[in-house]
Amino acid sequence: MTGPVLAAQPDRDLVSGSxxxxxxxxxxxxxxxxxYAGASGDYNLIHTDDxxxxxxxxxxxxxxxxxxxxxxGEYLCWLxxxxxxxxxxxxxxxMVRPGDTLxxxxxxxxxxxxxxxxxxxxxxxxxxxxxxxxxxxxxEVHVR
Amino acid sequence: MDHPPTLTSDLxxxxxxxxxxxxxxxxxxxxxxxxxxxxxxCLRGDVAxxxxxxxxxxxxxxxxxxxxxxxxxxxxxxxxxxxRAGDRVRCRVRVADVYRRKGRLxxxxxxxxxMEGTDESGSPVFTxxxxxxxx
Numbered sequence: 001m002t003g004p005v006l007a008a009q010p011d012r013d014l015v016s017g018s019x020x021x022x023x024x025x026x027x028x029x030x031x032x033x034x035x036y037a038g039a040s041g042d043y044n045l046i047h048t049d050d051x052x053x054x055x056x057x058x059x060x061x062x063x064x065x066x067x068x069x070x071x072x073g074e075y076l077c078w079l080x081x082x083x084x085x086x087x088x089x090x091x092x093x094x095m096v097r098p099g100d101t102l103x104x105x106x107x108x109x110x111x112x113x114x115x116x117x118x119x120x121x122x123x124x125x126x127x128x129x130x131x132x133x134x135x136x137x138x139x140e141v142h143v144r
Numbered sequence: 145m146d147h148p149p150t151l152t153s154d155l156x157x158x159x160x161x162x163x164x165x166x167x168x169x170x171x172x173x174x175x176x177x178x179x180x181x182x183x184x185x186c187l188r189g190d191v192a193x194x195x196x197x198x199x200x201x202x203x204x205x206x207x208x209x210x211x212x213x214x215x216x217x218x219x220x221x222x223x224x225x226x227x228r229a230g231d232r233v234r235c236r237v238r239v240a241d242v243y244r245r246k247g248r249l250x251x252x253x254x255x256x257x258x259m260e261g262t263d264e265s266g267s268p269v270f271t272x273x274x275x276x277x278x279x
Contacts, residue, residue: 026180035178039171041201044211056212065216066198070179073194077183082191082226089220 004081006120006143014120020106023075027101028063036067058095065092068102068126068135075104075124080141086119090137094128102126102134109138117144151209151242151253151278159238160202165261167192169229171199192227195219197261197272200235204257207239209278217254218275224268233261233269240273253278 005021006014033047042064045052050060069090076085096102103126110121120143125136169189176186176193185191198219227233241256259272 032178032180035174039175039178040198042198044214046212052212066195066219067179069219070175070181070193070195074179074181074183074186076194077181077186082183082185082194085194085223085226087220087222088194089218091218092216 004077004079004084004143006080006141014108014111014118016108016110018108020079020108020122023071023078023104025071025102025104028067028096028098030061030098033061033063033067033098036064036070040064040066042066059097061098063096063098063100065090065096065135068092068096069137071102071104071126072124072135072137072139075106076122076139076141079106079122080120080143084141084143086140086142088124088137088139090124090135092135094132094134096128096134100134101129106139114142117142151207151255153242155204155207155239155242157239158204158206160204160236162234162236163200163202165200165233165235167196167227167229167231167233172196172229175199189229192229192231194221194223194226196227197221197235197259197270200233200259200261202235202237202259204237204239213279215277215279216274217277218273220273221270222272223270227261227269231269232264234264235259235261247277249279 053061106124112119122139125133127133172192173189237259240258255276257274261269
């Protein structure tokens with residue numbers, strides 16, 4: 001399904017409490033973490049070097065929290081387009097490791113008319129393959 | 145590495161220089177590729193993904209810590225509009241707060257960083273708030 005998917009949703013499906021469609025991401029790989037380190041400029045070695053990760057008590061490298069936030073950024077773009085996004089706020093609550101598969105999910109918290117369009121407050125989160133929420137937050141988008 | 149971090153509240157208010165960042169099409173595409181972001185505007189490099197401001201890295205004089213002991217606790221961005229290829233944004237980051245709190249892993253230091261980006265005419269484009277936790 002190509003975005004923006006909310007444009008195709010009838011208004012009755014976008015009321016407070018409505019569950020939004022899911023966006024399932026491919027499994028996270030060590031290569032992705034190296035690429036994300038380079039693309040983002042976050043060279044913290046706990047994300048790319050197992051030895052460094054173990055030295056600080058981790059079992060091995062963990063994904064950048066910002067990678068899972070980037071997934072939610074993509075999710076919002078998919079839902080309502082990159083021009084629509086006004087705010088996104090997340091907390092990183094569980095670690096993500098190579099091999100984990102994250103799915104972005106969301107729910108409408110509030111819908112208000114604003115500036116000739118609609119302002120949606122959304123609850124958004126990513127969860128792993130064990131249905132544990134790893135990154136939780138909320139967002140605001142402005143749609144026509 | 146055995147020393148606890150020594151960030152104290154006298155850092156509050158310290159800020160980076162204003163740094164000019166050019167939003168490059170290639171950098172947008174590289175970022176979208178790493179994230180496997182399928183947004184067409186981002187894959188083409190026209191529009192930056194929402195978390196792209198994380199690439200704007202600045203240093204605050206006097207603020208140093210061991211990267212391997214930092215956890216990223218939370219992050220927020222607010223946008224006036226998306227960043228686009230060719231944008232030149234002036235950014236600055238400031239220590240908004242430093243405080244200690246007891247957590248599951250003992251006493252931790254919370255560091256709140258506030259970032260803002262404006263366009264060349266001085267209009268705000270985005271703000272960011274980072275919560276870093278030092279253990």
